[in-house]
Amino acid sequence: MKQAGTLFLLLTLLFSSCKESKSKKYLPSSVGAINSMVVVIDSELWKGSVGDTIRRHFAAPVVGMPMDEPLFTIDQVAPKFFTGSIRNTRSILYVMEDSLNLAHVKTDMYASPQRVGVIKGTSKDEIIENVRAKADDIITAFKDMEIEAAQKRFERSLSKETVLQDKFGISLNIPSIYKVGKQEDNFVWIDREIQRGTANITVYEMPADSFSNDSTLVKDIVAMRDSIGALYIPGPDVPNKITHMRTEPAFAPYVYPAEIGGLKGVEVRGLWDIKNFPMAGPFLTYILNDKENNRKLVLEGFVFAPATEKRNDLFELEAILKTFKIEGVKN
Known part of the structure; x- marks a missing residue:
């Protein structure tokens, strides 16, 4: 009886295994250029x-x-x-x-x-x-x-830099080709070379009560970006001229609701330029409400690549920024 019971169990497992293997659909990997x-x-x-x-x-x-x-x-x-x-x-x-x-x-x-x-x-x-x-x-x-x-x-080759964890208590899955170019007390700039230019990521934080007035939200976002550009993102040297990144003044950015890594906020898309110098390109910014750490976190990607298509480079930056996670309290 014991042998019969064991045989029945084996036959049942075999039948279940065969049935499961038939129900599984094995598919090839998909192909296609990005976007x-x-x-x-x-x-x-x-x-x-x-x-x-x-x-x-x-x-x-x-x-x-x-x-x-x-x-x-x-x-x-x-x-x-x-x-x-x-x-x-x-x-x-x-x-x-x-x-x-x-x-x-x-x-x-x-x-x-x-x-x-x-x-x-x-x-x-x-x-x-x-x-x-x-x-x-x-x-x-x-x-x-x-x-x-x-x-x-x-994920095939991720950067091992810990600067975002150390400064802000956050992580992004950033390909190892990106390198830290600048870091200050409240600002990190990471970039990589692309065809005829660079793809860039910046991270910083703002006070928790920033952007409290919906009626002035776009104006306040522009003011924030312009002040950060003046502090940390200089333009080329031009005699008797001040040059730095700012929001292109002729075009108001687009603002949408967003949620990344469990934090709600806004997504901002628009054009940047360099004050007093002919350089410009697209940017994508996420402003996230981190109540637990009493701050607004700002994650931005921007592309500089004159006279070339920038859609896929900005899309890569979007994919990176959307890996955002809170890892712990900053140092």
Whole structure:
């Protein structure tokens, strides 16, 4: 009886194991350049009003850039050519005229990580309506996945610098190619070389009661950035001129609610320039309300790369800043 019971248990485990292995779907790793996507759609639809609507949403200019750069670089593929390795693309939008009227996002259909936005309609007008209704959700799904994919790439070689922990009690997952360029009592500047310029991260803190008036929020943010620039981010030497980083005075920055690492705050996007010198570029700032440590934390990324596209460099900085964590009380 004991042997029979043991045999029954082994057979049960074997059956369960086989059933589990069959239910698992083993997928190849997804591919694709950063912030790129494939739109699977009939060529006639792509050339007409449906394609125009898709491009209006998914190739809209990135907010706060010095020159127009699209949210996504788009490749269009007709459904009959959507085969083989192209199915492993990380971000896919599948659009077709069909007997169904639907719009949703699927996860890891052909590869991992992968998001597939599916939009169908019984007519062109229905497809357009579904694109308009679902585009923001699909864009968010694509961007969140891109952020996570970038953060996983960082983990291959992370900086071992402890300056952020030592000064502010925080951590960021920063690739080892970035180096600390400047540190003061309340300011750290970390950067790396990119094509024709630099990608930069700055971290500092402000009093807890900063930005208490919503009606002057944008003005107060600009004043903060300009004062920090004057203190810590000088421009090139120009005879008889004061040069430093500031917020581009001709363009008000965009401000959105944000939450990172469990702290709520705002996300700010806009343009910086150098006072009295022709240098400029995009910036992304997070101002976080750290009540436990009685302060506002400011994390900023900015790019300097004249006459080149900056979307992907700023996106990398966004991915880094979104790894923010409170590690402990600062020294």
